[in-house]
Ligand code: AMP
């Protein structure tokens with residue numbers, strides 16, 4: 001039997017061979033899912049100044065007990081700080097977000113007062129500090145808001161904006177080329193002849209690449225012809241990574257490996273002990289990382305998530321290369337008596353993981369119904385009701 005490389009060793013070789021791209025500044029509107037190139041600390045506290053949490057009256061709490069009558073001496077709206085000051089027995093009309101006048105130590109809600117001319121009567125008891133949002137109570141100056149390599153999430157964008165940053169420095173964007181191969185494979189939308197099938201995973205891989213934050217610079221289909229493949233590879237290796245699907249096995253029509261070697265590629269990984277996805281290839285040509293994924297759609301999907309995704313994320317500066325994990329209860333037993341790490345496709349329903357569809361590498365429908373992968377290592381035996389982590393991607 002031909003030898004296989006362990007999954008861990010394959011991943012190690014892939015990650016060792018790809019390198020961090022140069023950083024770039026992006027406007028916040030385009031920063032979602034990029035990875036911060038630096039640690040970012042708050043340059044402004046939040047709130048930036050003591051301000052009112054309500055529309056109402058700024059008061060001195062000790063002089064504003066229930067039934068107190070206060071003189072309204074001014075008005076402070078949100079905006080320019082008018083530098084007002086009050087003494088006991090006085091109040092300033094104030095609005096949400098407006099700076100607190102000097103001397104005031106509480107805000108009474110408008111609903112808890114009655115106004116008569118220049119006076120208000122307070123109808124509730126008032127505690128010091130009430131309805132005042134203190135400077136720095138949410139975020140202190142110098143506090144870390146983003147780690148190096150951390151993914152910029154929706155809410156990260158808001159906290160960066162609150163600091164006055166119009167853009168953020170992030171890792172470089174990976175440019176990816178995708179080439180699908182196979183004489184039988186036809187692009188969706190085109191006419192199909194007997195014996196042909198539609199290309200189901202090159203669009204999936206394009207979407208996955210984009211989901212990782214990379215851009216697709218080239219996506220093309222290539223028949224199983226050496227000359228055509230050489231041309232496609234030459235075009236593809238101008239990108240940072242080239243993903244070729246199909247044709248990586250050992251059949252007479254599987255030309256990818258020999259063709260890659262003939263254009264001077266170095267092959268670092270070939271055949272990995274995972275199921276699905278054994279015919280996985282990784283190499284390098286002219287500084288481009290080469291991934292040969294199996295033609296079977298489920299294998300292509302699984303090997304993309306296990307090997308291509310972490311490589312892209314590393315190049316883009318991510319500090320976490322793993323897929324999101326979720327603890328689930330297993331609905332049934334799982335045992336792996338084979339010689340390859342098994343990735344079982346399944347569905348998480350109400351916290352329970354149920355295997356779904358035919359667990360075969362061509363079985364795309366089961367994959368389409370699944371939302372999680374259970375990794376079962378060689379020799380591992382997992383019992384029903386056990387709580388284990390599964391990988392998710394949706
Ligand atoms: P190969 O790796 O070229 O031997 O292909 C393995 C299996 O995957 C064959 O059944 C192919 O028809 C199928 N296949 C290859 N490429 C694609 C594709 N882009 N979309 C769907 N199935 C494919």
Ligand code: MG
Nearest residue numbers: 182246247295
């Ligand atoms: Mg083929």
